[in-house]
Amino acid sequence: MNAFFNGEIFKESLWLLVKTLPTVFEVLILGLICAWSWGLILSLIRLSHVRPLRYLAGAYIDLFRGLPLLLLFIFIYYGLPHAGIRLGPLASGVLGIALCYGAYAAEIFRAGIQAIPKGQTEAARSLGMTHGQAMRHVILPQAVRLVVPPLTNEFIAMIKDTSLMSVISVPELLFTAKEKMGVVVNSTPLTVAALIYIVFTVPLIRVAARMESQRGRRKPRGGKSGGTPSVEVGGDLQTADVAGQLP
Amino acid sequence: MVAMIELIDVHKSFGHLHVLKGINLTVQKKEVVVIIGPSGSGKSTMLRCINGLEPIQKGKVMIEGEDLHGPKTDPNKIRQRIGMVFQSFNLFPHKNALQNVMMAPIKVQKKPKAEAEEIARDLLGRVGLAEKAEVLPEELSGGQQQRVAIARALAMKPDMMLFDEVTSALDPELVAEVLSVMRNLAESGMTMVVVTHEMGFAREVGTRLIFMDGGVVVEEGDPREMIVNPKEVRTQKFLSMVL
Ligand SMILES: Nc1ncnc2c1ncn2[C@@H]1O[C@H](COP(=O)(O)OP(=O)(O)OP(=O)(O)O)[C@@H](O)[C@H]1O
Numbered sequence: 294m295n296a297f298f299n300g301e302i303f304k305e306s307l308w309l310l311v312k313t314l315p316t317v318f319e320v321l322i323l324g325l326i327c328a329w330s331w332g333l334i335l336s337l338i339r340l341s342h343v344r345p346l347r348y349l350a351g352a353y354i355d356l357f358r359g360l361p362l363l364l365l366f367i368f369i370y371y372g373l374p375h376a377g378i379r380l381g382p383l384a385s386g387v388l389g390i391a392l393c394y395g396a397y398a399a400e401i402f403r404a405g406i407q408a409i410p411k412g413q414t415e416a417a418r419s420l421g422m423t424h425g426q427a428m429r430h431v432i433l434p435q436a437v438r439l440v441v442p443p444l445t446n447e448f449i450a451m452i453k454d455t456s457l458m459s460v461i462s463v464p465e466l467l468f469t470a471k472e473k474m475g476v477v478v479n480s481t482p483l484t485v486a487a488l489i490y491i492v493f494t495v496p497l498i499r500v501a502a503r504m505e506s507q508r509g510r511r512k513p514r515g516g517k518s519g520g521t522p523s524v525e526v527g528g529d530l531q532t533a534d535v536a537g538q539l540p
Numbered sequence: 541m542v543a544m545i546e547l548i549d550v551h552k553s554f555g556h557l558h559v560l561k562g563i564n565l566t567v568q569k570k571e572v573v574v575i576i577g578p579s580g581s582g583k584s585t586m587l588r589c590i591n592g593l594e595p596i597q598k599g600k601v602m603i604e605g606e607d608l609h610g611p612k613t614d615p616n617k618i619r620q621r622i623g624m625v626f627q628s629f630n631l632f633p634h635k636n637a638l639q640n641v642m643m644a645p646i647k648v649q650k651k652p653k654a655e656a657e658e659i660a661r662d663l664l665g666r667v668g669l670a671e672k673a674e675v676l677p678e679e680l681s682g683g684q685q686q687r688v689a690i691a692r693a694l695a696m697k698p699d700m701m702l703f704d705e706v707t708s709a710l711d712p713e714l715v716a717e718v719l720s721v722m723r724n725l726a727e728s729g730m731t732m733v734v735v736t737h738e739m740g741f742a743r744e745v746g747t748r749l750i751f752m753d754g755g756v757v758v759e760e761g762d763p764r765e766m767i768v769n770p771k772e773v774r775t776q777k778f779l780s781m782v783l
């Protein structure tokens with residue numbers, strides 16, 4: 294029997310791994326909602342006029358951008374119980390994603406909000422809108438369009454980072470594949486897991502790339518002023534992807 | 541009768557840069573005050589202080605007898621009564637012309653949508669853009685965008701309007717259409733403060749001309765008189781450059 298690839302095991306593993314997808318999706322969707330809501334809140338605090346709050350949000354963002362997600366998962370799942378806080382694997386996973394990706398999302402939202410020309414806020418305020426109304430009706434709807442491409446990249450990284458949850462025994466793809474590998478003494482399950490990741494990530498990568506190239510092509514029209522602002526925070530955000538650190 | 545706008549010894553600094561150095565200005569109802577002055581003299585800053593977009597360091601801004609910076613004053617409420625139009629239009633690019641005009645009446649004044657739409661369509665008609673209601677700002681010419689911006693400000697039914705070089709970003713052939721809207725507005729009795737380099741507009745529509753330089757009002761008077769016969773040397777120099 295070929296210990297590297299085996300057709301029979303391939304079929305078995307495929308079914309086994311596909312069955313983990315609901316769990317992966319659950320963690321991803323909850324993680325995404327929590328991370329991006331938290332990120333939006335953080336970014337608004339970061340841009341608020343209350344200096345202590347602003348600094349606090351900044352410190353949080355730096356801290357969680359500086360921490361490896363793998364460490365965070367392990368800390369939440371194995372460390373916090375020593376402080377009397379016991380979370381299940383899934384909850385730990387979602388919390389870790391929210392804490393870490395919230396920090397990245399906050400930076401993306403901040404950049405998106407700041408990319409909206411100051412004149413927009415002024416026009417809104419001059420019409421009698423409060424700061425909150427101007428944000429809600431004028432700034433955020435425009436910022437959201439700018440942050441879709443970078444957030445798509447974040448989502449891709451998040452998909453890959455669910456694999457880190459294998460160390461806190463979330464029954465996701467990698468965890469299940471590794472278990473199966475132990476049983477069949479064959480690397481085929483890993484190949485299957487890889488294929489499943491790729492099925493989800495590669496189309497998203499294409500979509501993100503397409504959005505970015507479209508953004509570059511859009512031309513402003515009318516008047517001498519204007520121009521399409523964009524969010525240039527993409528590059529270093531890839532550091533959120535720490536899948537390579539898996540032991 | 542209480543003045544629409546009263547600036548009393550207004551000082552404004554950006555950090556160490558002292559931009560407004562004691563501005564006194566009173567604007568009565570239905571006046572069209574035209575403000576001219578070299579770049580950097582503080583014209584925009586003064587307009588922005590009138591509606592509280594910029595905080596001031598000293599002095600008083602009174603709007604229809606209310607202290608803009610008074611402890612009981614809600615500046616958002618006061619801004620609803622002061623329309624402002626900007627050099628760079630600042631239309632909301634994610635909304636079409638009609639939605640741009642309707643937004644503040646709906647979100648700020650809590651008007652029902654149908655009523656806001658009626659007001660907005662009427663105003664777009666008044667600025668000659670009835671057929672552009674469903675068009676996004678990016679598909680409008682600069683002059684059309686600026687007329688939408690004027691309609692947007694008027695939708696709040698303001699008591700006064702501030703114009704900050706609203707034709708400066710326009711190609712020359714588009715200036716007239718915007719000025720004509722402003723002229724109609726003045727004729728309808730709107731109180732206006734207009735920063736502009738359009739001396740024709742100042743002469744024909746302005747009820748008072750103010751020359752600012754270095755953060756102070758250097759000279760003011762009747763536009764028709766002051767343009768041909770300025771008293772101050774600085775005013776003479778400036779006018780000889782723009783005329
Ligand atoms: N937000 C700001 N921060 C710092 N300095 C500012 C700010 N806004 C304006 N200034 C400075 O204040 C001075 C007056 O600016 P202001 O825009 O009021 O001049 P202006 O008379 O409107 O000129 P222009 O004709 O060029 O529009 C300038 O020196 C400008 O650089």
Ligand SMILES: [Mg+2]
Pocket residue numbers: 583584585704705
């Ligand atoms: Mg100016």
